[in-house]
Amino acid sequence: MPMIVISGLPASGKTTRAKALLKYFTGRGKKVHLISENVSIANAGFPKNEYFADSQKEKQVRSDIKSEALRLLNKEDVVIVDGGNYIKGYRYELFCATKAARSTQCTLFCGIQEARAWQLNQERSDADVVLTGSEEQVGTSNVPYTREIFDALCMRYEEPHGNCRWDSPLFVVFPDDSLDFEAIYGALYESKPLPPNQSTQNPPLSATNYLFELDKLTQQIVGDVLAARKIGNTGPVPVKDSQVKVEVPAAINAIQLNRLRRQFLNYSKLHHATTSTLDKVPQLFVQFLNSNCNE
Template identity: 70%
Template sequence: LIVISGLPSSGKSTRSKELYNFFLQNRKKVYLVSENEAVPKAGFHKNDYFADSQKEKIVRSELKSEVLRLLNKKDVVILDAGNYIKGYRYELFCATKATRGNQCTIFCGIQEKRAWELNQQRCDVESMTKSEILNNSCVPYTKEIFSALCMRYEEPHGNCRWDSPLFVVFPEDKLNFDGIHSALFESKPLPPNQSTQNPPLTVSNYLFELDRLTQDIIADILAARKLGIFGPVSVKGSETKVEIPAHYNAIQMNRLRRQFLNYSKNHHATTSTLDRVPQLFVQFLNSNCNKQ
């Protein structure tokens, strides 16, 4: 993922197109997710959109959803937007970690005065063609909106892990294409941590399946006893046989089952998958029964 960030009229869309063409030439599949296209698509006028925080939230959410849909280890996703909120950039960073991919930030540096001059060079909406209206790149900001966006802009910093590696480029500079390519495809991806991984099941489903599996194992042991088998018993899903002493009755076994459930409720996130539950429960029974 390449996150583009900068003040209004700092050249974000220009840099996005340069990156898009560079990776296409290097035979990469590239997706360009553009705020300039998302805003008119949502039915908002550019300056009205930035004047309404609720409208901004709607489009930011749509942009993030589109990025999440496209993210993978092989392709390049370029997010062309202001991305002026550091918390939003952190959310994107976590999403990239979850895919075990890499991310970098392109900061389009510019003086505010110079950015305003470039903004004034943009054409009026009345003189735009229908196709241009579908892309806000050429629509100028009003002075009020321009100043507001500059005021609330949270500049990226290279010492923040969610903005790193950070590439700063000014209007007269050339992009460091080789460095960006290396950051994305030659660096070791950061492993996802617990906060960026989705649990395989919801808590309620996990506990339901856990209860069912442990009940089935107790039922297998009791069924074997009815057949006169009091030695080691094989249960489905476990390589280890369960060995319950002959003096243990159903009440005692269910008491141990409840202990196992209570422990698992507090530690279910550390249990990798449900298919390991039978093996873990059998080991739990064997260990605790032999203690008593």
């Protein structure tokens, strides 16, 4: 799912921009999921200022938001993460998740001067209490920050930069600017997703299952070769469900074949991260046997 990560100081217009993006992409026929920090805070049962004053509560909600974003990731729909997202390490985690899903991402930075942000914050009028009701009713975007919380959030805000790969492509918009919807759409749908790193990919099998299947496959290949020798077939032995053939001299006995099999298993254990695709095992093992038996 193409992801838009919105970031900015308190009262910088993040929720307004998120709603505008929701309307635009819906109008383009896209399914859009809006994940709101304000809604998540209220749904977690925390008053807004109390939440930002407690780092443990912040970690809990950030984790919930990240989990929701990962659950919704696919290659077509849009997920908008509306929140301060002031920690660059957290934005990097979202970037890695998007990259692992082979999707695209961009960052929208709502720029504003602190003095103007405080002025806009003072114009908010909702009480800082936990409400009950639907998601639209429990949002806390119109709840003002206290001066202490506002200053603390501004102080620890880590501004996104376009030269950081996890913030790129970066779109910057100030309160009086118009959003460049077409450029954002192009960044999400007209550019190729970054290839995932090996560290962000899940192995096809767990190590235990992989090695068990590897042992079984190599045993079967050795067994086929020995069975062919038993009936007098000294030529190449085809491997079941594969295009390769075992070409080992007739003088190679069961002890030698099994010793080579154990060598291959030991090698595979050491290089499990790069050879853990089982459909390649027969070809790799046959190449190993052919090269070592015909030296």
